Amino acid sequence: MSFLKESVNRQPLADAVFAIAAKAKEDKELNGPEHVVDATIGSLYGEDGKLVALDTVYDSLKNMDNRVLAKYASSFTGNPDFKEHMYDWGLDGNSSLAHDVVATPGGTGAVAMGIDEFLEAGETIILPNIAWGSYKLMAQMDNLNIETYEMFDGDAFNLKSFKEVCEKVMVRQNKLVIVINSPCHNPTGYSLTDEEWAKVVEIMNECAKSVSVVLINDVAYIDFAYGQKAAKKYFRAFDKISDNVVVEVAYSLSKSMTSYGLRCGAAILLAQQQKTIDEIVTVFAKDARATWSNINNGAMAMFVDVLDNKPEEYNAERQKYVDLLQKRSSTFIKEADEVGLSHYPYKEGFFVTLNMDNKTRDAYHEALMANHIYTVKVNQGIRVAVCSLPVSQCQGLAAKMKKILDTV
Ligand code: PLP
Known part of the structure; x- marks a missing residue:
């Protein structure tokens, strides 16, 4: 017997991001964060490995009258x-x-x-x-x-x-x-x-x-x-x-x-x-x-x-991170193209996705995790969240990923 309406799907939510992010976290605790590439997180992170929270935004929020909040x-x-x-x-x-x-x-x-x-x-x-x-x-x-x-x-x-x-x-x-x-x-x-x-x-x-x-x-x-x-x-x-x-x-x-x-x-x-x-x-x-x-x-x-x-300050602060995102993605893409790691046509934004069939993807995703690289499976691809990877971790990543792909 169920108390839910008949038409609702009762399967638990299978969230591909949070489960893998938890594994990456565990690996970092066990082996040290410098040995783990966590490309799962879909929010913007700074080069310090911390979530970006724009000062212009939060200064404004914290200066609000309590009654406005x-x-x-x-x-x-x-x-x-x-x-x-x-x-x-x-x-x-x-x-x-x-x-x-x-x-x-x-x-x-x-x-x-x-x-x-x-x-x-x-x-x-x-x-x-x-x-x-x-x-x-x-x-x-x-x-x-x-x-x-x-x-x-x-x-x-x-x-x-x-x-x-x-x-x-x-x-x-x-x-x-x-x-x-x-x-x-x-x-x-x-x-x-x-x-x-x-x-x-x-x-x-x-x-x-x-x-x-x-x-x-x-x-x-x-x-x-x-x-x-x-x-x-x-x-x-x-x-x-x-x-x-x-x-x-x-x-x-x-x-x-x-x-x-x-x-x-x-x-x-x-x-x-x-x-x-x-x-x-x-x-x-x-x-x-x-x-x-x-x-x-x-x-x-x-x-x-x-x-x-403060539109100018906000734009300038955001632009710094737009530039950073561009640096990270271009580093990864340039190296991916050099080593022949195939990806979907990337232009801009938080993620780059490697293209492959779903069978290869499943095996590859496991192989990457065995090598301390955490990504997110998507339909016909592997998503790499450059938005949360420091430039230093984007460097050399494509070559590493290509090597692992060749073993799958
Ligand atoms: N659309 C896309 C493609 C997204 O990736 C997200 C967030 O991850 C959203 C919409 C909505 O985000 P939010 O509800 O936090 O504004």
Whole structure:
């Protein structure tokens, strides 16, 4: 007998990251941290091996009046000044569409609310074949089916597969809900080019002649894109969406502000018609009220304060870590290319992923751990979290990993 609802999947959560991170920790305690490469952690770490917590952010938070921290937010969709700043910061002026913003608990809240409210149980969501694991879990919790498009065609985004999967799903339901995680795709570090985005919009518009189309664009790592402001120009492509297309940009302050635990993010909704946006926000507001109620007031106030009062310091502090990330990833990638360690097309972001079939991956993952190298298994690959590896540990790592791969 079970007390849970019939339809819920009762398998325990199999979290690939936390279990392996625990093993790495144990190894470090046993053999000394200098002998262990822990490339599991998906948060930004400094060269000192400690979590990065931006001073500009935490100075602002700690200077808040206690009552600001204690208060409820002023609206279930987020404080008005937060929403305004979120839209301005998030899209950087690169949109002419009708819009509104709903504050959410992290990017997770934004993606989950979209998945929850756009599809009925039994319908199908379209996801990338290599992806952040939570999308699948969200789909499972909502009793959705999943169709996946291939992320890559060589070194490019696989537009052909994307189009085919959209066309396949359109036959059986009158709506498409699609997730694209770009820029800085987790786990490969791929970012679609402006031309690829233009084609994606063309494909969505074509589909939208017969069904409604929702694009959930997960931009969790966008503020660590190497192009910075230029990395937000692609939002312009969305200006060309038809009336029957909606874009939900899922924003995460976890990465942008290094404030993972403060649980703040946003769903930025874009469409041609304001009435389309208003209808969605009415439902998102009720969903928010019925689940998390309202968002951390201190986190929203901190975001507004940082952008109003010290934007230059914040940008400069973040840029230091963008540069560091670039140094780590380029060190690893350059050596990987030299020794012939194959990886997916990396452009920017927290992770590099080696490409291989799942059978090789399983054996390789074990062999790496036997050599004190801890990584995360993803579909058809091994994820290396350069975001938490000091430069010294990125050096020589690819050669070591290639040697181990040759024994598998
Ligand atoms: N999207 C992707 C691809 C992620 O990797 C993450 C976090 O790991 C998130 C969204 C959401 O993060 P948060 O809910 O902390 O904002």
